[in-house]
Structures are given as structure tokens and as C-alpha cells.
Amino acid sequence: MTAAAPLGAYVTHRGPLHALRPGTKLLGLFAFSAAVLIAPGWISAGVALAIGATLAFLAGLRGRDFWRVARTFALIGVPLFVFQTWSAGWERGVEVIADLLALILAASAVTASTRASDMLDTVSWALSPLARLGVDTERIALTFSLTIRMIPAVQELARDAQQAARARGLERSLRARTVPLVLRTVSQAQLTGQALAARGIGDDEPQPRRG
């Protein structure tokens, strides 16, 4: 494999996080997020960032993956830092940026260490009390995993659109990069929907329980 693992993709790796149950990881992520948001000050934010980075490392993410997360995050992170520093001081700027990055890394650690089908089973299990109220829990679980799956797919479409724009000498045109991306994303969604329908996944009918 030459390509770095995209954000939102499972990394085949034998680590402590891979051995944990998906439900434990989701609860852990929830608790970590709450703690990060509650704890004040730039020092605790720094600690949170260190924990997030350690988790991501344990999940098998390496230098190249970190670099990509940081680069993508910089698009929002840099303007946010400038704004926070200007309006509330550098301590606040560091806190906000470190908090956000810590959460992104911790969430990446969960997706990198959890197989999508295990996540599907866990979400479906966690929602099972709702099944009695007539909620189609399988469908909700499928929506979750499709959402996670579509992140790298849309990234790939974005790269295609960018290359196509460059091939035509339009790399500076925002329109040439975004319009094809939006259209192809919708078209990909339709194809995926057809494929799901063809495989009988999510067909409008209660689960058959006969022999």
C-alpha cells in the first residue's frame, strides 16, 4: 500500500486499541470529548492533545497520516487561532486549537482501530431497545457505516476533480473544482443506492423470520 490511510479508514494493525470492543471505544471517545470541553485552560488542552496523539499512534496512524490531518485542519485552524488570539488572547487561541485537534485525533483513532462491520453491529446493538418502538435499527446502523465509508470516497472524487481541472489548465478556478465534485458526489450516491437496492439491503420490509 503506497497511499497513506485516509481519515475515516480502518488501519490493519495489531494494537491495544484494536483489541478493545467498539462500544468501549465509543464510550471512551464520548467521555474524552466531554472532559476536553469541560477542562479549562491551555495547559489541560495541551495534555488532551498529547493524549489524542498517543491514541492515534496506538491505533496505527503514522507520520504521514498526522501530517495530512494537520494540513486539512490548518484550513480552519489557522484562521480560528488568529481570531481567538486577537479577541481573547493567545492562551485561549492555543486552548481552542489544541482541544479541536485532540478531538479529531481521538476520533481518528477510533475509526482507524474499529472495523466498519463491528461498528455496524455495535450501533445496531446499542439501538436495539428502540426496535420495539418500530425503529429500523439495521437501517440506522447502515447509515452510520455508509457515512464513514463515504468520507474517503468523496476525498477521492475531490482529487479527481482537482486533477481534471489541472489537466484543462483551470486549477485556479474554484468552479471547475467544485461543480464536478458536487455532481459526481450525487451521481456516486445514486449508484450506491442502486447497488444497495440491487443487493436487497434496506428493502422496505420487516426482516423475514420464516424458516
Added chain:
Amino acid sequence: MISFNQASVVAHDGATILHPVSLRLTEQRISVIGANGSGKSTLARLINGLVEPSSGSVTVHTGTGTGTDAGTGTGLDTVADGAAVRRAVGFVFTDPSAQLIMPTVIEDVELSLRREHRDAGARRAAALAALDRFGLAGFAERSVHALSGGQQQLLAIATVLATEPRILITDEPTTLLDLRNTGIIGDLLLSLPQQVVIVTHNLELAARADRTLVVSDGRIAFDGEPAAAVAHYRERVAAQ
């Protein structure tokens, strides 16, 4: 058996995509050829209810194919019994990357098997068995994106056949493949125990079927013996 009963398809803007067609498809291997935009794909999508007929009906008979149920009996209507029809009729698309949904090879097969196997362990074992049948067991933990085009199409077929449908419809399954993979996929499709309908531009593959339909401008222009059908299609193109 698949039967079309005066089934037609009209687009939202009123254009006729498929004129009323009546067919009884009983042969094991059926190929469909014709120009781009002739209505071949629509014909194929009618069989598993991905497209619903504007008039008439399409029914699928899932009897074992032997005995009395083969020709008579009440079939499944693609509109009224859509979900049951899609369980009985598998569909393989041209572009496997749109069909493969989960990140890794084995998970995609497992997704097909969620309905039959509630237990994760049994599901995994069944998925591995399905992969093994197509020589893909060694790729179980790979990302579906890391596979070659031929392997992806093989996997797409494996995920569909994992649920053991009675009928398999394939819409240009070899269009994106190289010569070697075209041969592999073609041989596989023609050797399956299922009734197989292959929509294709590959005339060599089409000629290996038991019966061939030529679709032109939304009508069946020729229906019969494959070699004669291919010759008819070549003449028709040459005459234009």
C-alpha cells in the same frame, strides 16, 4: 424463468425508452447486445425491479426450473413483490467500485449476509467460504480499493452470489476489464448454476450464450440463436 408481459418504460419527459415487450426467458445463459442507449440496461433493470415498467409487467419464477413450476405457477411480480424479487435476482453493475460499499473485502461480503446470519461468527465463516469459492480468500482483510479492476469485479460477483440468488443479471460486466480479466469473468459467468443474463458489448462473450437478444431503439430487433444474433447486429451497424 423470467417473463415480460407487454412491459414498457416511458421516461418522465415522455420519451419511450422501451416499447412494449413480451418475452419468456427460460434458457440458462442469455446475452443482450445492442447500441449505447438502445434500452439494454433498462431491459436488464426491469428484471430485478430497479426500473419499474410504465405499463405491462415483469415476473420472475423462482421455481427450481425443473418440473411443472418452471413454466406455470405464479411468479413474483417485480413491482408488487420487489423485495422478494431482489432476493431472488442478483445484479452486477459495470463499475464494481460503486457496488462495493464496505471498506474491506470480507466486510462487503458480510454486508450481503446480514439478513441470513444474525450471528457475527457464522456470518464471517459464510463470507470466508464465499470468498474462497472465487479464489479471493487471501484478500479478505484488504481494502476494496487496493484490488485490481478484475479482482473488484470478481468480488462484486462474489458479494452478490453469496446470498445464492436464483438468477444473476449483469450489466456490461467486462467493459472496464482487460483481455485476461474479461476472459476470467466471462468463463465464470457462463459456468454458474444460476440462470444468467449478460448485457454486453463483447460480441465473443455474447456468442457463447444459449440465446441472444438484440435491442435497438427500445425494441427487440432480433431474438434467437447467438451466432445469428451477432451477425444481425453487425449487419445493422454496417448498414447505418
